[in-house]
Amino acid sequence: MQFKKTLISCAAMAMVLGTGVFAAGTIDIQSASADTSAKKIALSNNYAGNSWRQAMLKSWEKVTGQAVSDGIVAEASAFTTSENQVTEQAAQIQNLILQGYDAIVVNAASPDALNGAVKQACDAGIVVVSFDGIVTEPCAWRIAVDFKQMGAIQLDYLAGRIPDGGNLLEIRGLAGVFVDDEIHAGIEEGVAKHSQFKIVGSVHGDWAQEVAQKAVAGILPSLPEVKAVVTQGGDGYGAAQAFKAAGRPTPLIIMGNRQDELAWWKEQKDANGYETMSVSIAPGVSTLAFWVAQQILDGQEVPKDLVVPFLQINQADLETSLETTEKGGVANVEYSLDDAKAVIAGE
Amino acid sequence: MTVGVVSFLRGQAWIWSFLATAAVWMATIIFTGGVGGGQILTAALSFAIFTVIVGIGQMFVITTGPGNVDLSIPATMALSGAVTTKLMDTQNELIALGVLVALGIGICVGVFNYLLIRLLRIPPIIATLSASFLVQSTAIAYGRGLRIKPPPALADFTTAQIAGVPVLALCGLAFTAIMGLVLARTMYGRSVLAVGQNMRAAWLAGINVERTRLMTYMLSAMLAGLSGLLLSGFSGGSSLNMGEEYLLASIAVVVIGGTSVAGGRANVPGIWGAALFLYLLVTMLNTFGASAGLRLILSGLIIITVITLAGGGERKR
Structure with missing residues (x-):
């Protein structure tokens, strides 16, 4: 994966420049196992009911399992709340404090409602690293995605593909969620920049194929010709189904790295040379958060706000990405300690 | 004569949901200048049918009396979708087996719900909710979010249309008529109504109350299982969260x-009227370009209005 290679070479460079001692490739264990081998890290997760979250948990299991057996940390358990609710996750974090974890990695149900529990953890001397669903409490670290950019690049791509512009259908995520607002704002920015495009319809697909299909099928009859569909991930396949059911020509639909979306794209590509691009966050960002927590426990200086790049798949990468993506899963990148160091160093 | 028809219709609580459906549809068409009216109806029928199927099951449960509700419908749909698509493995010959398994899953979930309610004396709302956690976890453990395509024949059947009318909706209509007869004419249906009106009186009258409740929870879960199978045929595969919106719906x-x-x-x-109404309401607000916040507020207000109107007609009788 192009992006991963870049990360690794960046990491290698950073290491060589920074310390000049270790040769790239053998650094992992030597620099990591020193102080954290007795440390316990917990993952507090608010939701597990979709393929992205499943891939996220699986990546966590795989990478931290290896780290535990390598003796880098003593324990790295994942805890998921049964209902996607703030009160439940707050209680869960309080339990994790009592259980004596040294660090809590959290994918939060809410950016601010967990701040109380997070503050308690910080006061108890626990390192809190939030990712994906980040928390605003200043004592916690944040690994955020530049969601706005994720919206904006869709329009940049479309401007390259359809220079004359045209009508767009926007599929948004879950109403009221920070991520949805951010991606939407990025798309608006993109439309302002490329004024030949016009959003003629906007529906909420809740990042779920069935919901997106339903919403798109409803609004489609009232829309003029749609040139392209801008999305947030997990909704592209549903949109394609709705266009097909309505007997309309398939527009250029931006995909969101889900395996079903990539498989559909491949099918179309083979049948009629369909071209698009796909962008989303790799669920493996949970493993980046793990390494960041480990580095903080190791005593490294880590800035409070980190930005993780998103994972973009272009026409040329489609086959390789599809091959490496598990059926029903999401295109993924798991992060190594080196990757984490590169992100910490600001790449 | 006309007066007779009008007063007959005013006595029917379901008329309000159909009136609301028509009003919402008209408003949408006026907004688009007459474009796409037929296609909107086709889309509404295609999606409403799934709500209708699970809605009928839920209706039987709710009718058995205060406190009875089935919250395990979404989880049952997810489990059924995950298990049956994997089992059928895109082969047309296995569809019949898939349907049997979907119904079988429903029977198991229904019996389990009932046992929680009956043996452990847990209120239905808690019993079915906790059962749904178990069922959903099973679906997650089993499917891991795997999306397998449905057999082509199932996909074709669930998306087929005759002159703009979805075949599935026609089947659903026939099924609704049968369920209407079951409710009004059969021993079981009348028992459901009697138990719902007064459980003790029904018991004194010699109705097997517990068997009626068991059958009702089984029916609801079986319809949820069937709906999960059909929905995964319709939308090109199952997903773990595909049932989520059917809990409240x-x-x-x-x-x-x-x-x-x-x-x-x-x-x-009324189930049909309401299912079409809910779908067209969202379509209308999407077409108007209403923001998500405004859309939720309007949906809430409109639903309250319709329920009040329907309920108001009832009190006058």
Whole structure:
């Protein structure tokens, strides 16, 4: 994966420049196992009911399992709340404090409602690293995605593909969620920049194929010709189904790295040379958060706000990405300690 | 004559959901200048059918009396979708087996729900909710979010249309008529109504109350299982969260359709009106370009209005 290679070479460079001692490739264990081998890290997760979250948990299991057996940390358990609710996750974090974890990695149900529990953890001397669903409490670290950019690049791509512009259908995520607002704002920015495009319809697909299909099928009859569909991930396949059911020509639909979306794209590509691009966050960002927590426990200086790049798949990468993506899963990148160091160093 | 028809219709609680459906549809068409009216109806029928199927199951449950509700519908749909698509493995010959398994899953979930309610004396709302956690976890453990395509014949059947009318909706209509007859004419249906009106009186009258409740929870879960299978055929595969929106929708269509929440009085045609209404309402607000916040507020207000109108007609009788 192009992006991963870049990360690794960046990491290698950073290491060589920074310390000049270790040769790239053998650094992992030597620099990591020193102080954290007795440390316990917990993952507090608010939701597990979709393929992205499943891939996220699986990546966590795989990478931290290896780290535990390598003796880098003593324990790295994942805890998921049964209902996607703030009160439940707050209680869960309080339990994790009592259980004596040294660090809590959290994918939060809410950016601010967990701040109380997070503050308690910080006061108890626990390192809190939030990712994906980040928390605003200043004592916690944040690994955020530049969601706005994720919206904006869709329009940049479309401007390259359809220079004359045209009508767009926007599929948004879950109403009221920070991520949805951010991606939407990025798309608006993109439309302002490329004024030949016009959003003629906007529906909420809740990042779920069935919901997106339903919403798109409803609004489609009232829309003029749609040139392209801008999305947030997990909704592209549903949109394609709705266009097909309505007997309309398939527009250029931006995909969101889900395996079903990539498989559909491949099918179309083979049948009629369909071209698009796909962008989303790799669920493996949970493993980046793990390494960041480990580095903080190791005593490294880590800035409070980190930005993780998103994972973009272009026409040329489609086959390789599809091959490496598990059926029903999401295109993924798991992060190594080196990757984490590169992100910490600001790449 | 006309007066007779009007006063007959005013007595029917379901009429309000159909009036609301027509009004919302008209408003949408006026906004688009007459474009796409037929296609909107086709889309509404295609999607409403899933709400109708689970709504009928939920209606039977709610009709058995206060406190009875089935919250395990979404989880059952997810489990059924995950298991059957994997089992059928895109082969047309296995569809019949898939349907049997979907119904079988429903029977198991229904029996389990009932046992929690009966043996452990857990209130239905908690029993079915906790059962749904178990069922959903099973679906997650089993499917891991795997999306397998449905067999082509199933996909074709669930998306087929005759002159713009989805075949599935036609089948659903026939099924609704049968369920209407079951409710009004059969021993089982009348028992459901009697139990819902007064459980003790029904028991004294010699009705096997517990068997009626067992069968009702089984029916609801079986319909949820069937709906999960059909939905994964319709949308090109199953997903773990595909049932999520049917939790509230199944209850909403029962209530908007004019069935009494207190039990004992069911309304079968109202389920259709309400399911179409809910779908067209979202379509209308999307077409107007209303923001998500405004859309939720308007949906809430409009639903309250319809329920009040339907309920108001009831009190006058």
